[in-house]
Amino acid sequence: MSDLTVSTHEERGVIVVDLAGKIALGETSQQLHSELRSMVEAGNKNILINLANVKTIDSSGLGTLVAGYTTVERAGGQLKLTSLSDKASELMTITKLYTVFEVFDDEPAAVNSFTKAGEAAG
Numbered sequence: 001m002s003d004l005t006v007s008t009h010e011e012r013g014v015i016v017v018d019l020a021g022k023i024a025l026g027e028t029s030q031q032l033h034s035e036l037r038s039m040v041e042a043g044n045k046n047i048l049i050n051l052a053n054v055k056t057i058d059s060s061g062l063g064t065l066v067a068g069y070t071t072v073e074r075a076g077g078q079l080k081l082t083s084l085s086d087k088a089s090e091l092m093t094i095t096k097l098y099t100v101f102e103v104f105d106d107e108p109a110a111v112n113s114f115t116k117a118g119e120a121a122g
Contacts, residue, residue: 004028006035014046014114015039016107020053023061032061036068036079045077046114050107052083062091069100078102082110 004027005020017039023032039047049065051057065081072079082104084092092098104110 004031006032008039011048011107011111012115014048014111015044016048016050016111018050018053022056023054023064024056024058025060029060029064033064033067033071037071040071040075040077045072045075047072047077047079048082048107048110048114049079050082051085051088054085054088057085057088057091059091059095062095062097066097066100078114080104080110080113082107 003021004023007018007020009016009018017035019032022028036047047068049068069079080102083106084103092101092103102110102113104113
């Protein structure tokens with residue numbers, strides 16, 4: 001039984017990935033990465049990961065987010081994060097991953113950022 005629940009919904013062309021539970025070494029990290037890969041293979045370019053209900057994230061979990069980011073970028077897309085817990089924010093600061101990810105406080109602001117990027121490119 002996995003400790004990570006992944007559900008998705010679409011918001012104005014952005015796939016919002018709602019995570020709940022923990023992203024840690026082992027099964028949950030692999031599960032998340034394969035989900036992200038599947039989304040990219042299905043042609044989804046704009047992916048927003050909502051971490052509001054993630055209770056635990058370790059360095060392996062962060063590694064998975066970075067790997068997912070790379071996968072999406074290579075496909076010409078964007079992966080952004082929203083609603084980080086205090087612990088996740090702290091880890092992002094320590095590891096300097098704020099320089100990699102665009103991080104938003106809430107989903108509407110994050111979704112809007114994709115729309116603007118898409119309009120600028122188009």
